[in-house]
Amino acid sequence: LNGFVAAIVQISDMPHLVCWLKPHCKDDTDETWHAVGSSWRNSACMDCTCSGCCSNHCALIYSIPRSFPSDCEKVFDQNACEYRVLKKNDPSVECPIYESPHEYFTASFISHSTKD
Numbered sequence: 001l002n003g004f005v006a007a008i009v010q011i012s013d014m015p016h017l018v019c020w021l022k023p024h025c026k027d028d029t030d031e032t033w034h035a036v037g038s039s040w041r042n043s044a045c046m047d048c049t050c051s052g053c054c055s056n057h058c059a060l061i062y063s064i065p066r067s068f069p070s071d072c073e074k075v076f077d078q079n080a081c082e083y084r085v086l087k088k089n090d091p092s093v094e095c096p097i098y099e100s101p102h103e104y105f106t107a108s109f110i111s112h113s114t115k116d
Helices: 002-012 014-021
Strands: 024-027 032-035 039-041 046-050 055-060 072-077 082-087 106-110
Touching: 024 046, 024 055, 032 046
Parallel strands: none
Antiparallel strands: 024 032, 039 046, 046 055, 055 106, 072 082
């Protein structure tokens, strides 16, 4: 009976063993690999961290303008990872933003891919 209990304990620890064998996380957005403990910004403007056991945690870094003059429109600047609000008839003119709540979107996922 003692041998049976010891075998069950060893089997139950196996998922934790896998965590120690995988020192990287995969960002599925960019198909890039990152070391455990590292942080990066991906092409979807999300700040990510590889927190161990192949688990990524990512969050959007920008707010989305909700209230601005009707003669203006929001335009996303992918390079700066931010929205700008510009005049529809003259995009060189910036418009005031009355409301721009930061909507926290986070994604946590476990990468099932492997890298040695």
